[in-house]
Amino acid sequence: MIADVSRALIRAAALPDKAVRDAEHIALAAIHNIPYLATWNFKHIANPVTSARIDSVLRLMGYTPSVLCSPELLLSIQ
Numbered sequence: 001m002i003a004d005v006s007r008a009l010i011r012a013a014a015l016p017d018k019a020v021r022d023a024e025h026i027a028l029a030a031i032h033n034i035p036y037l038a039t040w041n042f043k044h045i046a047n048p049v050t051s052a053r054i055d056s057v058l059r060l061m062g063y064t065p066s067v068l069c070s071p072e073l074l075l076s077i078q
Contacts, residue, residue: 014053030063037066038074
């Protein structure tokens with residue numbers, strides 16, 4: 001299941017081919033309904049362009065995407 005979702009993220013160009021582990025991380029969070037995914041990876045995960053693409057792919061697959069943010073931002077949420 002995680003592999004299917006991560007492959008879909010890469011196939012849809014939500015993440016680059018070399019970001020398989022990032023895709024798996026995002027897939028795991030979505031499949032298990034984890035509300036937040038904290039990361040310092042602004043290149044492939046926590047940036048507005050990729051976040052929108054990731055959200056779109058996950059929603060089309062029937063998953064609710066996690067909020068992708070920095071640990072700093074997550075700690076400020078109350």
